Amino acid sequence: MDEGSFYSIDRLVEFGLSMAVATQMANSMNIGLQSMVTPGADNAMLPGEQPVWYAVLDGSATGPLSLAELSRLIAEKRVTKETYVWKPGMPNWRLAEDLPEVLRLVALAPPPVPEG
Template structure:
């Protein structure tokens, strides 16, 4: 075999070293992404704990609610955009339309059914 063949020992060593360097770069990037902290953002690299919410319903604090329970309350119109909600990542109570996690649930809720369009 000549030295320019893909299967030459030099080419195989280059390939192996390139793969080792690439794996090291990936490992370094993953570690830096995991340790990065952005206030209010969840870390997508880790399994996040299930979020829970509190809400002011009929002038009383209620909760904690899971995402599924909150989605049900939104569908039942017990939580609307003017409802105050709180979750551990918030510093104070906010209206539901100012909390992205709640807006996501509103967007996923089915529209009201109208049998006579």
């Protein structure tokens, strides 16, 4: 067999080592991408799983609230950017204006109905 042939032992070992290195690099990149947090992007939720929110209304905690209920309160102007909100996993209450998930709901709320 010719030394320059693809099937020579040197070429096969070189090919095998190259494939092992490439596989390791791809796995490292995939692990890095999976653990990356993109600001403003929601993590994937399981089907049927709804985030649970709490809001401070009239001086006391109200909840649990689904996204639909929170959206309704935003549309009714009961939850504003100055309202404190919280969901499980957050260390402290935060203003609604500081949370991209809540700001997205504000952007989706319809404007006031015109009078007349």
